[in-house]
Amino acid sequence: MVRILLLEDDTILAATIKELLEYDDYQVLHAKDGKEAAELSYEKKFDLYIFDINVPDINGLELLESLRMANDSTPAIFISALIDLESITKAFSIGADDYIKKPFFPQELLIRVNAKLITKNTNIIYKDLEYNNSTKILKRNGNIIGFGEVQEKLFHTFINNIGQILDKEILLECLEKPSHIALRTAITKLKQTTGLNIKNIRSIGYTLE
Incomplete structure (x- = not known):
């Protein structure tokens, strides 16, 4: 329950x-x-x-x-x-x-x-992406998209909080060696891999629109 x-x-x-x-x-x-x-x-x-x-x-x-x-x-x-x-x-x-x-x-x-x-507990659809929360498998048009552990953690956090502003400190926890530069780099790579529309909210964090 x-x-x-x-x-x-x-x-x-x-x-x-x-x-x-x-x-x-x-x-x-x-x-x-x-x-x-x-x-x-x-x-x-x-x-x-x-x-x-x-x-x-x-x-x-x-x-x-x-x-x-x-x-x-x-x-x-x-x-x-x-x-x-x-x-x-x-x-x-x-x-x-x-x-x-x-x-x-x-x-x-x-x-x-x-x-x-x-x-x-269900699949999340975002544009042409389909994500299974349980298995953490991401597909685009039926084809599996593979990425590393850090990218997976970031993607999971963003996709489960669409439209919400996520504090940088929460996102830093997804990194192996946390730093603001590493976070910006990781998010840029994630956007390139998945096409997520992630926006930087100045002095606060990021949001997936």
């Missing part, structure tokens, strides 16, 4: 989200503050994080940033009343996969959760 960690201090909203997700056969563990969520994330393995930002003890941004620094790549969706560009940019720069602004329809969250989790 897919396990989701929900961090939300609004007990009524949390109960609504929990009921909706559990009705769709997800297992949901609810934390009311950042400290409790952090402890749960260390104790158990989750398939998805759903974090509010303004919560007691440790806010959602700080929590996800600490998890990413600990090499936790679990997909994460933020739900927040913060609609300023700075908060949204920060969320994606530290590794968020999605950002939903409050108020929202709970059904919208379910749609995005389903889309994120289904994407992890």
Whole structure:
């Protein structure tokens, strides 16, 4: 069963989200503050994080940033009343996969959760490329494209986060000898091999459009 960690201090909203997700056969563990969520994330393995930002003890941004620094790549969706560009940019720069602004329809969250989790377990089509997430086999028009370990890690990271801004520090983890020059070189080679439309987001990271 897919396990989701929900961090939300609004007990009524949390109960609504929990009921909706559990009705769709997800297992949901609810934390009311950042400290409790952090402890749960260390104790158990989750398939998805759903974090509010303004919560007691440790806010959602700080929590996800600490998890990413600990090499936790679990997909994460933020739900927040913060609609300023700075908060949204920060969320994606530290590794968020999605950002939903409050108020929202709970059904919208379910749609995005389903889309994120289904994407992890099926073939991904991008232009003339077809990628299998399980086998990590990439094909173009039915023909297998082969590349090295670094290229494979970078491709896997980008293709599973289409449209999201990926922080440079996350991408550097894909390299054997991390450096910003090596990252630029590796991404250039990846674009040449696959035709991915990867754009540099100045001072933040990269995104696959």
